[in-house]
Amino acid sequence: MEQDTHKRRARLLEWSLTIAIVVVLNLLINVGLQLVVKEPTYEKFCPQTQILDNYSTKDSCLAVGGQWIEGSQAYPPKKVPAPAPTRPDGAFEGTPSYCNPSFTCSQQLQEASKVYNRNVFLVLITAGAVSLLIGFFVTASTAVSLGFTWGGVLSLVVGSVRYWSDMNEYLRFVLLLLVLGVLIWLGIKKLNDLQK
Structure with a gap:
């Protein structure tokens, strides 16, 4: 044992x-x-900087090697009983363009x-x-x-x-x-x- x-x-x-x-x-x-x-x-x-730049145009985005993503215009909403959301200028909201720097x-x-x-x-x-x-x-x-x-x-x-x-x-x-x-x-x- x-x-x-x-x-x-x-x-x-x-x-x-x-x-x-x-x-x-x-x-x-x-x-x-x-x-x-x-x-x-x-x-x-x-490298990350303390102050982040705002690349609001395609040219400024591409100048830093970024990728510009075009926004899309939303189609006008279908007729529904409630009013469709609109921007103050009356345009329909869509996806905004933006930069991936x-x-x-x-x-x-x-x-x-x-x-x-x-x-x-x-x-x-x-x-x-x-x-x-x-x-x-x-x-x-x-x-x-x-x-x-x-x-x-x-x-x-x-x-x-x-x-x-x-x-x-x-x-x-x-x-x-x-x-x-x-x-x-x-x-x-x-x-x-x-x-x-």
Whole structure:
């Protein structure tokens, strides 16, 4: 009975160490990445001023790289028993024209974010692959081996999810094919070695 308790305790400690390695490894990769590669921020591309200008004309809006959205004239209301709301000058109300002054800088931020996400993807995929390989070749401790293996898997998942929407379809296919090939090779090579 005491031996069963000791085995359960040892397994619990192994899994605790494995989970801790997975979490700390991925935190380490991401914090290191933040130190080396700065994420683009809205404030850097679209600086906020204390006094906001009013861009009430199309020309003034376009001059600052804004996007002018034309308003629409509302159709005259149908005859209803109540009087239709009108402006003081008698014109029907519609949607007013307005300016989106941060249009160009927002597009620049989007483009910079795509490049940043691609770079993060490459780092996370590389770190995940290296971690997987370390996990398969570490034989001294099962917990450490599993920690590196699952840490690598998590890094691969996070990297892929982060860049998936911006990734070219052919790159997605090649990436999945490559990862599947490596996993099959590792499964055949290492798991056969463990069974011998």
